[in-house]
Amino acid sequence: MSRLAWHDISAPVRAQIEEVLGGPVVEAVSQPGGYSPGSADRVVTASGRRAFVKAASPAVNIDTPDIHRREAAISARLPAAVPAPQLIGAVDDGEWIALVLDDVEGRHPSTPWQPRELAAVFDALQQVGSVALPADVPVADAGDELAQDGVARWRILDADAVPTLPGGLDSWVRGHLDELTDAAAQGVSDARGDRLVHYDTRADNILLRPDDSVVLVDWPWAARGAGWFDALTLLVNVRYYDPRADVEGMIAAHGVFDGMPADAATHVLAAFSGMFLEASLRPDPPRMPTLRTFQRDQAVVTLDWVRERWEG
Template sequence: MPSMTGGRRITWTRLPATVADAIGALLGGRVVEAVSQPGGFSEGLAARVRTDGGRRAFVKAASWSAAPVTALFHRREIDVSRRLPAVAPVPRLLDTYDDGAWVALLFEEIDGALPAQPWRPDEFDQVLAAAADLAPLLAPSPVAAAVLGPPRLGGWAAVAGEGATGRLASLSPWAARHLDELAAIEQLAGRALAGDTLLHGDMYPFNVMLTAERVYFIDWPHAWLGAAGCDVLTLLSSASLSGLDPQPFAVRHPLTRHLAPEQIDAFLAAHSGFLLRLATTVEPDADRNFLRMITELGMASLRWLQRRRGASGDRGTG
């Protein structure tokens, strides 16, 4: 697994004084300690903070002018987090701040850490079990579709039109040779993955927090509605980066073992298509950590799809 933290985080001292003071006031004091945290790729602040009165929280903040995409995701995460049920294993949203220039989310502090990478077997099993328990809590979805963004799936059909075939071939000659086939498979995703479960939409190790008692799923701006097993497929698709074969887990897991082969293939095609299209079209000055992560995750999903479909004579990404 590449670095699980983006390279464009800012520190608490970079916040305008008015924003820092407002966040402190929402917490009932003045922030006297702020420690940046690992995990995730959003631009802006991601820090555990402590006030002069001893209150603690986790704060995310972004500038609408410097990081408009992140700010938009933060605003969407506010809308989703407000609607998540109290029984769900997610951090509780304490308060928000949005003055039109900066947006911030204040969450309860979770006394935990990201899972080890490569995966430890016990932690991987623990997170998979928690994902199985999460899905029934979010079906039918407590969040209306109008609040959510579109699923981050699909991209093969757009690669050729964007002139990115050459860059794709440098990552996966196999994908470049089978672009039409991949585009055809991903077109099935909309129907194959339909459902009424609220999905996290980005269930990777950098969006999981482990405590001594519980698994928490953090960062919900990319939530969408679909079949209950999709989050587990996302998590499993990255498992090969830890040397694990995702297929046996998919066969056993209660949210994926009933899925038809066509459903899993459609997800993997659409999932890898989204990531590798992004990897082949990002701007030259993109965050290197982010680019490496989406490339590795996209290739991991693509390799699983290749193995599932046999890919005889074309086995491997080369």
């Protein structure tokens, strides 16, 4: 991925960002990781104020500005009890959109995931699921998102289009296309609920502070859904870094999964696998040459888990 630097942001937009911060930026350190081609900088002003700034324009990627606008609208209304960076302000000139957020002193979880850190993140996700979600938080319905992201992808995926996958997964998928599509469709209703869902839980969207508290970052895909949804999809990331991880044991061991039917988990995973697999076949988006490989790898991890659940 080719990420913008602070100086690549339009000069007038940088000036407006500095107005939001109350002073000129004297230091900007670009942050690696993630899958957005826009800027992502930890900045410091002349007075010592710190913040995190992310910005993009359609020239960078046609979709990123609207994603940032969605995140700005959501972040501005997240309840205080949600462990997320506070939105300080946003700059939007109709082309460029920049989010100015609290700077979080922290690091991403270790990968492969370590048990203590994973337990802390599960605790944080359980906290998110316990927060009453105000009606004015502009989030989508997780079931609707899953229908669009997963079910629709399986329905347009022809058996001949299934790429070569390791472990004979490609042959297995071709032989189970109808079952995978049906399972994904059942996942739509399973995913519905009245809890706040981050919808994109991965190590690169999580920060651990020095005091071991957890902060979830990057909220554009937030939704209203089942309280266990984020924890389940996080286990895809756990398995991505360690294919031998005992994810089923982790489900049995933590209260964040209480009330999650086993079949519902399989259905949601089936939907996610369709989303990853079909997306991986599309052309590379501008400035994001690694995204399709990542999506293919995610498809392999999720499909392999679904196959284990069905055959185990």
